[in-house]
Amino acid sequence: MTIPTLELNDGHRIPQLGFGVFKVPADEAQSAVASALEAGYRHIDTAAIYGNEEGVGAAIAASGIPRDELYITTKLWNDRHDGDEADAAIAESLEKLGLDRVDLYLVHWPTPAQDNYVHAWEKLIGIRERGLATSIGVSNFLVPHLDRIVAETGVTPAVNQIELHPAYQQRDITAWAADHGVHIEAWGPLGQGKYDLFSIPAVADAAAATGKSPAQVVLRWHLQKGNIVFPKSVRPERIRENLDVTDFTLDDAQMAAIDALDPLDGSGRVGAHPDDVN
Ligand SMILES: NC(=O)c1ccc[n+]([C@@H]2O[C@H](COP(=O)([O-])OP(=O)(O)OC[C@H]3O[C@@H](n4cnc5c(N)ncnc54)[C@H](OP(=O)(O)O)[C@@H]3O)[C@@H](O)[C@H]2O)c1
Known part of the structure; x- marks a missing residue:
């Protein structure tokens, strides 16, 4: 199968489908990532706070896959926004991953009560300039946070990685992203298994009609x-099932039925609110 790629606003390309390792225990990360690479994934999303960058790095090293065929993302944790902490943090992540650069480095949460996310974003701009990250972006940023980093630095993130799944579609942030040429990375794309997404008729009916799984x-x-x-x-x-999604298409009615699942009152969120993570 061919995994589609998207062009980011800095001219670099990203595979649209990858493999995430949140809550993959450190001692299982190498085998999980090895399974993913074996299945054909080339894009891996980790974070310093996941505690499994070494396992990800071990799987990359053992795979023998050329570095330029892989797309690796990691993230700056919340207690490292101040001073030069971000410089130390990226060095530590690169060492654990066994890499000399990541493809994408993200500010993991805005931590608005600390009020230092603009500084963290300035540090990521420097990290990109030094070639330690090819692209930079943010995660869990709300529209006011996005407006502020762009206004204060003039640099627009390549992506915003946010909670997004059928019951929680974050239409204000996706509209901002479309207006500013920012790609949305949807975390918890399956709702983290925290609600019964797969038996909702819009999903189950499309699965029956296409012969694919929910x-x-x-x-x-x-x-x-x-x-x-x-x-x-x-x-x-x-891991294999989730990659096997490029040989069919949902029609307009199937897409519209899933689009309509967002209750529009914010009740579909399964993770933390960004204002509460500090
Ligand atoms: N930036 C952030 O703050 C943030 C936050 C959360 C996540 N993320 C990133 O986003 C990635 C994906 O999100 P997520 O891991 O939170 O949630 P997710 O991918 O929506 O859901 C994972 C859950 O779904 C189950 N699952 C996976 N494939 C399935 C299938 N084909 N059929 C049925 N169940 C299936 C998994 O169980 P099994 O493992 O048992 O199969 C697991 O319980 C993370 O790994 C991480 O890289 C980022």
């Missing part, structure tokens, strides 16, 4: 929306 239908919906996704699984059969 998870594949939801991932296909993301791809057709233009979202970048990296579903997480530690099960090899699901």
